[in-house]
Amino acid sequence: MLRFNQVFRYLTLTACxxxxxxxxxxxxxxxxxxxxxxxxxxxxxxxxxxxxxPLGVAIENGFRxxxxxxxxxxxxxxxxxxxxxxxxxxAKATDNINRLVTRDKVDVVLGTVHSGVAAAxxxxxxESGTLQIIPNAGLAPVSGPLCAPNIFRSSFSNWQSGYAxxxxxxxxxxVKKVITIAxxxxxxxESVKGFKDGYTKGGGQIAKELWLPFPTVDFQALLTEIAxxxxxxxxxxxxxxGAAKFxxxxxxxxxxxxxxxxxxxxxxxxILEATGGAAEGVExxxxxxxxxxxxxxxxFRLAYAKTFKLQPDTYAVAGYxxxxxxxxxxxxxxxxxxxxxxxxxxxEHASIDSPRGKWTMSRAHNPIQDHYLRKVIGxxxxxxxxxxxxxxxxxxxxxxxxxxx
Numbered sequence: 001m002l003r004f005n006q007v008f009r010y011l012t013l014t015a016c017x018x019x020x021x022x023x024x025x026x027x028x029x030x031x032x033x034x035x036x037x038x039x040x041x042x043x044x045x046x047x048x049x050x051x052x053x054p055l056g057v058a059i060e061n062g063f064r065x066x067x068x069x070x071x072x073x074x075x076x077x078x079x080x081x082x083x084x085x086x087x088x089x090x091a092k093a094t095d096n097i098n099r100l101v102t103r104d105k106v107d108v109v110l111g112t113v114h115s116g117v118a119a120a121x122x123x124x125x126x127e128s129g130t131l132q133i134i135p136n137a138g139l140a141p142v143s144g145p146l147c148a149p150n151i152f153r154s155s156f157s158n159w160q161s162g163y164a165x166x167x168x169x170x171x172x173x174x175v176k177k178v179i180t181i182a183x184x185x186x187x188x189x190e191s192v193k194g195f196k197d198g199y200t201k202g203g204g205q206i207a208k209e210l211w212l213p214f215p216t217v218d219f220q221a222l223l224t225e226i227a228x229x230x231x232x233x234x235x236x237x238x239x240x241x242g243a244a245k246f247x248x249x250x251x252x253x254x255x256x257x258x259x260x261x262x263x264x265x266x267x268x269x270x271i272l273e274a275t276g277g278a279a280e281g282v283e284x285x286x287x288x289x290x291x292x293x294x295x296x297x298x299x300f301r302l303a304y305a306k307t308f309k310l311q312p313d314t315y316a317v318a319g320y321x322x323x324x325x326x327x328x329x330x331x332x333x334x335x336x337x338x339x340x341x342x343x344x345x346x347x348e349h350a351s352i353d354s355p356r357g358k359w360t361m362s363r364a365h366n367p368i369q370d371h372y373l374r375k376v377i378g379x380x381x382x383x384x385x386x387x388x389x390x391x392x393x394x395x396x397x398x399x400x401x402x403x404x405x
Contacts, residue, residue: 039080040330040337043100045111045121048085051215051240052113054270056085059135059319061308063110066323069303074323075330075337082106086117088215093120101128107337108133110322113315115139115158115186116214122146131337133326135318140190143364144397149344152365154325154352155318156287158187159394161264162194164285164371164387165235169195169262170202175232177207178262181222182237184211191237191264194394207231217245223253234259239266244274251278265289265374265381270313272379279376285387287369288314288356290380297355312355321354328352364401366393 044063046056060083067079082104084096093116100106101124109125109132112118118137125132126148134142134151138158142151169175178199182188188211196206207229210222226234234255238246243266250256256278261267265286268279300320304312312320325347332346333339351360352367359369371388374381392398 039078040074040108040335041080041082041104041106042326043082043084043104043106043109043111045084045086045096045100045109045117047088047113048083050088051242052088053240055113055136055240055315058270058310058313058315059110059113059322061304061310062312062316062319062321063135063323064319065300065304065307065316066320066327068307070323070327074327075333075335077330077335086112086114088114088117090114090116090120093117094124097121097124101125101130107131108326110135110319112137115190118142119146119186122148122151125151129340131343133322135322136315137187138190139186140394140397141400143362143366143393144400145402147364147401147403149403150340152325152347152361153367154322155314155367156369157194157366157393157397158190158264159194159197159397160369160391161266161285161287161371162191162196162235162237163198163394164194164373164391165262165264166195166198166200166204167202168198168285168373168387169233169235170199170204175204175260177205177231178233178235179208179210179226179229179231180206180235180237181210181219181226182212183214183216183242185214187239188214188237192235195235197394215242217242219246219249220253223249223255226259227253227255231259234261236261236263236267238263239269240271241274243267244271247271247275247282248278251275256281265314268374268376268381270315272376272381280378282376284374284376284381285371286314286374286381287359287367287371288317289372289374289383291383292355292357292372294355294357296353300355314356317355321352321356321359324352324354325350362392362398363403364393364398368392 113136115137118139134153265284328350329343329347359367372383373385373387
């Protein structure tokens with residue numbers, strides 16, 4: 001009888017162990033499957049109305065193309081996109097970003113264009129820890145006192161392209177005195193600072209700074225002032241529809257052929273058709289331009305034109321690169337976005353093979369990249385040379401970045 005009970009207990013224990021093993025194996029097999037089925041939610045907070053609307057559309061198009069080239073998945077997981085129109089309105093920014101983070105519970109935020117809106121977004125994502133990729137806004141403090149491990153930029157700082165043009169103009173003996181004109185908000189002020197840093201360092205002189213509130217497009221009085229001062233060049237920061245109007249007004253005032261117009265690439269990017277030839281000959285500096293003869297850029301431009309029936313610009317490139325930057329992080333963690341340290345480390349060390357040329361991430365999470373000198377020829381921002389190679393951000397901002405972990 002004793003032996004029978006021992007055998008019975010043995011068989012019962014064996015059956016339980018087999019059941020437990022089967023359950024464990026089932027969990028191990030099904031867990032990755034469940035993880036792969038769950039979608040990564042990407043919140044796109046971009047301008048879809050107003051002066052910057054074409055920029056928002058280009059960024060989204062670029063991101064979708066980059067995602068499609070990765071099989072429509074990031075780290076093996078499908079992507080769900082949730083869109084919010086930020087209207088380029090800082091007053092609405094906090095409510096909009098909170099809606100994505102708190103209500104929609106997105107895993108990643110992609111946005112935005114307007115630096116004032118970006119400032120409000122960053123305050124929320126820093127607090128919540130939500131991963132954010134900025135595909136345009138060059139707001140300086142993002143790679144300075146507002147830097148954070150979970151916030152990356154795939155575009156530029158406002159300082160960078162301004163500085164590159166300052167270096168270029170300082171090297172030209174005939175350009176001794178420049179007037180600057182810009183919208184007076186974060187992006188305009190930081191772009192002008194970058195130009196001044198590069199230009200005055202090389203011996204140039206800023207004759208006067210002219211400002212307009214964003215998004216004012218009444219330029220006539222200031223154009224009259226420029227004509228009277230007769231500087232060697234005018235440095236202008238405007239973008240989108242506002243830039244198109246400025247270029248036409250500058251030309252109609254008879255200034256384009258008498259006082260060379262220069263600026264960061266946003267002055268002429270994405271709006272050449274709207275200018276009706278008024279931008280012809282204008283020189284700009286930017287990390288992207290037409291005529292970059294690399295296999296990557298040729299393939300990108302062909303795919304973008306085929307997919308969207310549009311020609312790509314720097315905004316499309318930034319959206320495209322955002323998809324690959326996020327993809328590098330998601331691949332490193334096999335789609336498990338909860339592995340934050342590993343994901344962030346992979347994004348920090350990513351080398352992006354971009355249409356603009358290869359770039360890497362600075363310790364402040366801003367691209368280190370070549371900046372090109374470009375000239376408007378017909379409907380192209382034609383690259384003519386490299387103004388500054390592998391340019392990092394404003395040293396003052398880098399020093400202010402205390403990347404807490």
